[in-house]
Amino acid sequence: MAKDSGTGLPPGVETAWGLRERPGKGPRPGLSVSRIVDAAVDLANAEGLPAVSMGRVASALGVSTMSLYRYVSSKDELLVLMQEAAYGLPPEGPAPEEGWRVALAHWARAQRDVLYGNLWILRIPIASPPTTPHALAWMERGLVCLRGTGLEEGEKLQVILLVSGFVRNEAMLAADLESTSRASGRTAQETMAAYTGLLGRLADPQRFPEINEVLKSGAMTEEGPPDGEFAFGLERLLDGIEVLIRSRNAPGR
Incomplete structure (x- = not known):
């Protein structure tokens, strides 16, 4: 023992x-x-x-x-x-001259790769802040991405928590879809097609006009890039962080 x-x-x-x-x-x-x-x-x-x-x-x-x-x-x-x-040490980031945005996106995608390769991690409750060596190394790498941005230390911490939360949530959705698909014997695309068909029967156009517009557009069933939804969400998140960084570096602040 x-x-x-x-x-x-x-x-x-x-x-x-x-x-x-x-x-x-x-x-x-x-x-x-x-x-x-x-x-x-x-x-x-x-x-x-x-x-x-x-x-x-x-x-x-x-x-x-x-x-x-x-x-x-x-x-x-x-x-x-x-x-x-499963997490291991975080990969080396891009060169500093590529900027915080490229570095933080690289960090987020590296986390996503770990989670997608080990979806079981998402089933373990988060019982405490990071305290193990590799967990702290990932935190350190995230903070390094924001070095020189002008953000306060607390803001840097909030930013990496926000980004890692987005990554975890997106991976959790993927894990849930995989679990549902496995239980039903359908592929993820077949599961989504079945859901879209169900919505078409349940969503009355008078009561749910916007849902019907989405259904008519085909947006829910068309296949885009493999990680298109993740890329879209991450870019919007980085857009918001960029606004914050610009405000912190505005003349006269």
Whole structure:
């Protein structure tokens, strides 16, 4: 069993920072925290977060469930470590001369790539602000994007929370659609076509004239670029942030 270091931090956070003692050689010398976490991530990606349990992970590794507890104290600790592993370190951003807007868009898309590759992350409740090494590295990278913009430090923090919230919400919608499609046996496009047909039957033109205009336009069923909706939303968000930055750098302020 991992020894408590006495820091007062949750076990998963302690482990991420390397603050918890781990067992030496045992009956399963090939077992390690990283192998356990990798197996759990593979299971979550294959079957979804509900499939992840200490028993299932142990089975995937060919060991007893109790042997896992020598390395990971609980499922809660395992979930923290799974998120830390899935996010990894943020990629290097564009060159500073490309500006804050290009840098922040790159940061947002990098987060989106992580979430789309690990949709199970979205099923883990956010229990606290970022405290693990990789989570802080992503926060640092986001703040670096806004260096030299003239925003106050609190405003920079609010901006990266706003952008990351947008990314998470967009990915959550994608995860929900994927879940619905999987349950119904339809593709996402077939699910949307069925929804559009349902709206056409339910939305009386007299009561819902604007919805009917949208339906007539075909906007809900036409296929645009793969990430067109995300790009549109992100650009509008960046437009608003640009207005804020300009106001902070206005002459005489």
